[in-house]
Amino acid sequence: MTTSPHFIDLRSDTVTRPTPGMRRAMAEAEVGDDVFGDDPTVIALEQRVASLLGKEAALFVPSGTMGNFLGLASTSERGDEVILDRNCHIMNYEVSSAAALHGLQLNALDGDRGMLTAAQIEPHIKKESLHTPGTRIVAMENTHNRCGGRVYPLDEMKRVSALARKHGVSVHLDGARLCNAHVASGVPLVEYAACADTVSMCFSKGLGAPVGSALVSRRDVIDRARRLRKRLGGGMRQVGILAAAALYALDNHIGRMREDHDHALQLASHLEKMPGVSLTFPVETNIVVATVDARHWTVEAILGALRDRGVLAVAFGADRIRMVTHLDVSSDDIERAGEVLSSLAATHAG
Numbered sequence: 001m002t003t004s005p006h007f008i009d010l011r012s013d014t015v016t017r018p019t020p021g022m023r024r025a026m027a028e029a030e031v032g033d034d035v036f037g038d039d040p041t042v043i044a045l046e047q048r049v050a051s052l053l054g055k056e057a058a059l060f061v062p063s064g065t066m067g068n069f070l071g072l073a074s075t076s077e078r079g080d081e082v083i084l085d086r087n088c089h090i091m092n093y094e095v096s097s098a099a100a101l102h103g104l105q106l107n108a109l110d111g112d113r114g115m116l117t118a119a120q121i122e123p124h125i126k127k128e129s130l131h132t133p134g135t136r137i138v139a140m141e142n143t144h145n146r147c148g149g150r151v152y153p154l155d156e157m158k159r160v161s162a163l164a165r166k167h168g169v170s171v172h173l174d175g176a177r178l179c180n181a182h183v184a185s186g187v188p189l190v191e192y193a194a195c196a197d198t199v200s201m202c203f204s205k206g207l208g209a210p211v212g213s214a215l216v217s218r219r220d221v222i223d224r225a226r227r228l229r230k231r232l233g234g235g236m237r238q239v240g241i242l243a244a245a246a247l248y249a250l251d252n253h254i255g256r257m258r259e260d261h262d263h264a265l266q267l268a269s270h271l272e273k274m275p276g277v278s279l280t281f282p283v284e285t286n287i288v289v290a291t292v293d294a295r296h297w298t299v300e301a302i303l304g305a306l307r308d309r310g311v312l313a314v315a316f317g318a319d320r321i322r323m324v325t326h327l328d329v330s331s332d333d334i335e336r337a338g339e340v341l342s343s344l345a346a347t348h349a350g
């Protein structure tokens, strides 16, 4: 697909390109062989993320998918069970890595807009026996991608965490967009992270780095994850060049997410006015999901009409479209996208 710069690219917050300042930081990064533990920029990033989330240690990984996998695999044995929401990223977009590579059984429950409550989870927690798998991990996702960037309420996360601790079950937090949750709710990152034993977060989403995620946890868990990362072929050498981009993003791109959230609300208000289009979820952060009524439009027709007018979005299931705001989308772009949506609404109403 064409992605020339004049397209307003709302397909995902992964499409951002490094800013000039970020590229400078990358070019100037001090590097070494990280598999030997010699890369000072990677070490600085791992320490920085660990302290940002109030944990002992962190591991820089190539992707959020690997971060989630290592979080699960480092705290479980083959045959263990993981309780999670049916719509979560681990369940839908990670090529069954937990099952395929580590033999985990995923027990997917129906969350309320991606949120499992402690009360809902409790009856599903199983003790290992001659017959049953043991529940070893409960996983949460904040913000929740498929449920429209929903912020997991801190109180419920605390209840889930307390329940898990009571049963000796570990908690994994898929915090690919945890900074978006933090900016939207004002909850400090450490408070979210305190609800979990392992946390993954992405630098390559709204933070705007080209590549990379981190897994954060206790020292012994991270030591195990480091070994498993090597087994997966994820040991990287002079990767300080990428760690520098992530450090730059943490220094410069967290606070500005507020703009992305405002932009998402603006897009939502235009979408709401279109005949046959309704918001699937309330907009809380940078993701907008809309349901398309088949009597008015097809998803393909809307996406095609938008593309013809310079706006890119994606299908999100059979009757939904998704738009995501990020740091390569300016206020002018949002205004233009709004005009495009209004003009589509007008032609369609006619």
Ligand SMILES: *Cc1c(COP(=O)(O)O)cnc(C)c1O
Pocket: 062, 063, 064, 065, 066, 068, 089, 090, 141, 143, 144, 145, 174, 176, 177, 202, 204, 205, 213
């Ligand atoms: C993007 C994303 C990930 C990780 O994706 P990668 O493409 O592997 O970096 C994990 N969880 C959620 C919720 C995501 O949106």
